Amino acid sequence: MVALPTPFEAYRLDLSRVGSEDEFGAGDSLWLLVAHCLSRFSEQPETARLDLAKRSAQALEQFATSAQDAVEQDGVTPLDEGSLGELNALTDGLHRYGEREGQELMAKAVLDLSTRICSAGALSLGHALVGYAREALHLASERTRGLLLSDQARYSRLLGKLDDADVQYGQLHAMGERSRDEYLLARAAVGRGVVARLRGNYPNARKFFVDALNLSERCNSAELQRLAHQGLTIAAAVAEDWEDALRHGWLTLVHGAGNVAQECEALINLAHISLGAGYSRAALHAILKAMPNAAGDRMRLPALGTAVVAAARCDERSLLETLAAQLERAVACASTPYEAANALLSLSDAFEQFNMHTRAESARAHARAIAEQHEYHELIHVAQEKEIARPVANETRELHEQGLEVVSKLEALEYEVVL
Numbered sequence: 201m202v203a204l205p206t207p208f209e210a211y212r213l214d215l216s217r218v219g220s221e222d223e224f225g226a227g228d229s230l231w232l233l234v235a236h237c238l239s240r241f242s243e244q245p246e247t248a249r250l251d252l253a254k255r256s257a258q259a260l261e262q263f264a265t266s267a268q269d270a271v272e273q274d275g276v277t278p279l280d281e282g283s284l285g286e287l288n289a290l291t292d293g294l295h296r297y298g299e300r301e302g303q304e305l306m307a308k309a310v311l312d313l314s315t316r317i318c319s320a321g322a323l324s325l326g327h328a329l330v331g332y333a334r335e336a337l338h339l340a341s342e343r344t345r346g347l348l349l350s351d352q353a354r355y356s357r358l359l360g361k362l363d364d365a366d367v368q369y370g371q372l373h374a375m376g377e378r379s380r381d382e383y384l385l386a387r388a389a390v391g392r393g394v395v396a397r398l399r400g401n402y403p404n405a406r407k408f409f410v411d412a413l414n415l416s417e418r419c420n421s422a423e424l425q426r427l428a429h430q431g432l433t434i435a436a437a438v439a440e441d442w443e444d445a446l447r448h449g450w451l452t453l454v455h456g457a458g459n460v461a462q463e464c465e466a467l468i469n470l471a472h473i474s475l476g477a478g479y480s481r482a483a484l485h486a487i488l489k490a491m492p493n494a495a496g497d498r499m500r501l502p503a504l505g506t507a508v509v510a511a512a513r514c515d516e517r518s519l520l521e522t523l524a525a526q527l528e529r530a531v532a533c534a535s536t537p538y539e540a541a542n543a544l545l546s547l548s549d550a551f552e553q554f555n556m557h558t559r560a561e562s563a564r565a566h567a568r569a570i571a572e573q574h575e576y577h578e579l580i581h582v583a584q585e586k587e588i589a590r591p592v593a594n595e596t597r598e599l600h601e602q603g604l605e606v607v608s609k610l611e612a613l614e615y616e617v618v619l
Contacts, residue, residue: 204331207235210324217324219535224320226277230287231317233263234310235329237294241336249336253297260291286313303337307344314351318358327355346375346384353391357398366395386415386424393431406435426455426462433469442477442597446606449473464493470610471506477603478596480513482610489615501530501539505546512553520550522617531566541570541579549591561587 205213211232215221237256244252264287267279279287289309296302310333317326330352334345353368369391376384393408409431416424429452436445449470456462467490474483487507494503504527511520527547534540544567551560564583571579599607 204239204328205324207232207239207325207328210235210328211322213324214322218321224322226279227283227316227320228322229267230263230279230283231313231322231325231329233259234290234313235325235332238310238329238332238336242332250298253294257291257294260287260294263287264291282312282316285309286316300339300341303339304341304344307333307337307340307348311347311351318355323355323358327352327359330355342375342379343381343384346372346379346381346387349375350384350387350391357391357395362395362398365391369395382415382419383421383424386412386419386421386428389415390424390427390431393428397431397434402435402438405431409435422455426452429455430466430469433473437469437473437476440476442473443599443603445473446470446477446599446603450606450609460493461495464490464499468494468499468503468506470606471503471510474607474610475506475510475513476594477599477607478594479607479610480510482607484510484514484516485613485615486610488617489613492616497530497534497536497539501527501534501536501543504530505543508547508550509553512550517554519617520554524550537570537574538576538579541567541574541576544570545579545582545586548586552590 204210211228214224237259240252240256241249264284286309289305289312293302293304293306293309296305310329314326314330317329330348334348334352337345337348340348349368349372353365353372356362356365356368369388372384372391373388376382376388389408389412393405393412396402396405396408409428413425413428413432416428429448433445433448433452436442436448449466453463453466453470456466467486471483471487471490474480474486483506487503487510491500491503491507494500504523508520508523508527511523524547527543531540531544544563548560548563548567551557551563564586568580568583570576571583
């Protein structure tokens with residue numbers, strides 16, 4: 201096992217990466233304490249681990265009491281219900297550490313806690329936490345240990361450690377084969393597909409996602425089917441196979457139904473694909489349906505970029521003006537310069553559609569200034585190309601029955617423009 205940083209070292213790395221000297225939220229102290237408790241298991245022989253588990257449980261119980269006192273006496277922000285549930289589950293599991301059921305309880309709590317940590321952006325701490333848990337929870341089932349490994353591989357991928365992620369997904373595949381667990385095999389295939397995609401190997405990525413889809417259907421996992429369809433959507437779109445991209449994109453939306461964030465992401469992808477295939481009205485309706493739930497600059501700025509281009513291609517000038525004002529406000533306070541510059545380049549394309557050349561040039565100049573400041577050479581090149589040649593709208597591609605059905609469903613979506 202590769203040496204992991206201490207919890208505090210990992211936490212400081214995360215704060216540095218996101219450019220903060222403060223904290224992620226009310227749960228930071230809990231995350232650090234849990235990671236610290238789990239990190240100590242790797243230092244202890246098996247004979248000493250029961251005693252360590254007991255002392256760790258006591259530490260978590262004392263934390264729960266002191267946290268409540270701090271809320272009542274000092275007005276500190278209380279832990280949310282989810283964090284409190286994970287804290288209680290970890291405490292109960294530590295009291296039963298010598299039994300498989302106790303370690304299973306701990307593992308589930310760690311995985312739930314990990315989801316929260318990942319969403320907050322504390323990737324190094326999450327990676328370390330799951331790594332410590334893998335070392336501490338030897339009695340857990342093969343499925344559970346596979347889920348912990350899968351989570352750690354995801355963190356490796358998100359941190360840009362693609363070689364590590366590849367190895368870990370390979371280990372997960374071996375675990376799935378050894379235990380004949382199609383769920384673990386499907387997880388491994390999804391992960392390997394994403395790594396292949398990030399490396400630009402789209403043929404390999406597509407093969408992995410097809411395997412993942414077949415396996416996830418056999419083990420009846422809607423979530424893994426969603427991820428497999430999402431991967432196939434992106435691979436097909438890159439190959440400009442619009443028919444397949446629309447079909448898989450719609451199935452991604454279907455499998456994410458009821459989850460606002462997943463629905464939003466699927467609709468944004470479908471909007472991009474519809475633009476690429478030349479179906480601007482479908483793109484506009486999809487992106488406007490998604491936008492109220494597009495949270496954070498990394499999602500909202502690309503969504504606005506797609507929206508202004510779709511509005512322009514649909515000859516909706518008034519709507520373009522409304523969306524352009526939103527985009528410019530979002531850029532002004534954006535913490536993600538790459539997404540801001542890219543959105544401004546989209547806005548320049550939208551203005552060119554209406555022969556608003558002065559405003560298009562202003563948006564391009566703003567985008568180029570941001571790109572030059574941050575040395576985004578690809579975006580600088582795109583801005584230079586746009587200065588030379590006016591963008592041309594994509595031709596409407598011929599689609600078969602399934603593709604046309606998806607386009608029709610997107611065009612029928614009802615939306616509300618949020619001002």
